[in-house]
Amino acid sequence: MSVPFILAPMATLSHRAYRELAEDFGGCDMSFAEMIGAAPFLNGGRFETWYADPLPRPDRLVYQLVGGDAQLLARAAAILDGRGTAGIDINMGCSAPDIVRTGGGVRWMADEAAARSMIGGVRSAVKGRLSVKLRLGADENLARLVRFCLMLQEEGVEALTLHPRTASEKLKKSARWPFVGALRAELKIPVTGNGDVASASMLVERAKGPCDGVMIGRAAIREPWIFSAARELEGATDAPGALGAPGKLPQEIDLEAVCLRFLDLLARHQPPEFWETRARRFFFYFLDNLKWSHHVKTLVNREPGLGGMGAVLRAHFRENPEERWLKIGTLPTTNP
Numbered sequence: 373m374s375v376p377f378i379l380a381p382m383a384t385l386s387h388r389a390y391r392e393l394a395e396d397f398g399g400c401d402m403s404f405a406e407m408i409g410a411a412p413f414l415n416g417g418r419f420e421t422w423y424a425d426p427l428p429r430p431d432r433l434v435y436q437l438v439g440g441d442a443q444l445l446a447r448a449a450a451i452l453d454g455r456g457t458a459g460i461d462i463n464m465g466c467s468a469p470d471i472v473r474t475g476g477g478v479r480w481m482a483d484e485a486a487a488r489s490m491i492g493g494v495r496s497a498v499k500g501r502l503s504v505k506l507r508l509g510a511d512e513n514l515a516r517l518v519r520f521c522l523m524l525q526e527e528g529v530e531a532l533t534l535h536p537r538t539a540s541e542k543l544k545k546s547a548r549w550p551f552v553g554a555l556r557a558e559l560k561i562p563v564t565g566n567g568d569v570a571s572a573s574m575l576v577e578r579a580k581g582p583c584d585g586v587m588i589g590r591a592a593i594r595e596p597w598i599f600s601a602a603r604e605l606e607g608a609t610d611a612p613g614a615l616g617a618p619g620k621l622p623q624e625i626d627l628e629a630v631c632l633r634f635l636d637l638l639a640r641h642q643p644p645e646f647w648e649t650r651a652r653r654f655f656f657y658f659l660d661n662l663k664w665s666h667h668v669k670t671l672v673n674r675e676p677g678l679g680g681m682g683a684v685l686r687a688h689f690r691e692n693p694e695e696r697w698l699k700i701g702t703l704p705t706t707n708p
């Protein structure tokens with residue numbers, strides 16, 4: 373086995389229902405929950421218990437906190453730290469305007485002194501593993517990035533994830549993986565790389581390093597089996613079970629069964645207010661496994677409820693039986 377395979381934090385996507393689905397295929401070594409806003413969490417926000425649901429594998433779950441207020445981050449971290457999960461992560465990578473405006477996410481990277489003080493406070497509040505997920509910063513400047521990360525290391529951060537894009541870049545421009553190795557060479561703490569891993573074979577390649585872990589976002593939504601498929605490619609003989617069948621991953625995936633299973637998991641593990649949006653977000657990626665993905669996504673998006681979405685999907689697979697079974701290894705290898 374190579375380095376750990378890690379599910380990326382993704383708001384609206386890396387919730388419990390998805391993690392349960394991924395677990396059907398053997399799961400991964402570590403999963404990040406959706407980011408949790410420190411302020412709404414402390415204020416008892418209506419949906420915070422859903423964001424902070426640590427199942428199905430609390431021992432492998434990392435809570436990610438986001439926010440621009442150092443004290444609130446430390447207080448929220450102290451509460452979440454007591455829940456027996458795999459650690460607390462501070463989001464220094466999110467570039468969404470509403471997060472940056474309040475001083476959170478990648479905004480921390482623009483003020484090293486403030487970031488040092490905040491991380492010091494969170495470190496004192498957290499007994500468990502503390503990590504940070506971050507970007508390159510304002511531009512491509514390795515020396516500045518290394519200095520910032522040495523500061524984090526000095527303040528007691530135990531692990532980093534680098535998503536090597538600049539603060540303002542969207543996901544279109546490619547992630548610059550050479551920065552992962554270059555940063556790692558300067559630090560004592562582990563550095564996980566993240567960005568644009570689009571297939572199980574690419575995951576295997578990235579895992580060869582230099583890096584201490586590979587984090588996968590969008591491709592893990594399209595292929596919830598990507599982690600086990602990559603382990604099998606690496607030659608691991610203990611690759612875990614798939615939907616209902618302990619043992620190795622099946623040669624073929626029943627896409628209809630996965631779609632319907634996900635809808636069922638959503639209804640069980642997410643509040644009704646989230647059902648439709650979360651279903652659409654998931655299918656936006658997952659249905660790329662189909663030849664007629666655009667058409668099916670349009671049909672699914674027209675449906676106001678989970679029942680209707682299920683009916684549309686069942687009808688599609690009934691009318692296009694050749695679409696139902698996906699051979700592992702024939703997945704698209706373009707960027708996610």
Ligand SMILES: Cc1cc2nc3c(=O)[nH]c(=O)nc-3n(C[C@H](O)[C@H](O)[C@H](O)COP(=O)(O)O)c2cc1C
Nearest residue numbers: 380381382383406407505535567568569588589590
């Ligand atoms: C819908 C969506 C939501 C995201 N939410 C978060 C988040 O809550 N916290 C975070 O650090 N990154 C978030 N990200 C960024 C991902 O964690 C990851 O860095 C990015 O998608 C690149 O990885 P990938 O190419 O494997 O998808 C999000 C990305 C997407 C697409």
